[in-house]
Amino acid sequence: EAGVVQSPRYKIIEKKQPVAFWCNPISGHNTLYWYRQNLGQGPELLIRYENEEAVDDSQLPKDRFSAERLKGVDSTLKIQPAELGDSAVYLCASRAGTSGRSIEQFFGPGTRLTVL
């Protein structure tokens, strides 16, 4: 079974440029997460989707960040415009089901963003 797929793996951009990250979760997983991981830190949740609905976006900086999961499968996270402080690894994770019964989250390899 394929795991969580993310692209690109690496992205280098100049500040004020836009950038987008793509995630394809494990087949059949209804819940999808986007995390940001700063250097030397643990991942921090940006947004959680259940199917196509964003059920928790309280930590998403909405002035410059946006996300979508139109058909409840793959998802895109966008930053426009990027700032130097956005340099981080952006991780996508998925979980089976939308109830509390399925617990484990499975993570993709992440996209390492460098903003110059």
Add this chain to the structure above:
Amino acid sequence: AQKVTQAQTEISVVEKEDVTLDCVYETRDTTYYLFWYKQPPSGELVFLIRRNSFDEQNEISGRYSWNFQKSTSSFNFTITASQVVDSAVYFCALRDMNYGGSQGNLIFGKGTKLSVKP
């Protein structure tokens, strides 16, 4: 508020040594889950174990073992006879058992970087 503390930023051992990674958590919830994840240099977080707050039994899986103690709010992870392939960053995480809104999300510690030298 929920919080996970991994006080050890980096640990370096020589192959075949035993090593324990500490994790202390804070939560007001009486029911919750604790997790350990491994993050090798490739970047992907790999799930290792999940424990719920009702189950304080220690667990052993091969060279890995976990010691969960509610009395001290700790969930420590021991690798016996460490190997070079164990080199990675290890994260402890906490999740409450509720669901809805911001509940049910993982709260991660800052991680412990383990280097195992041959």
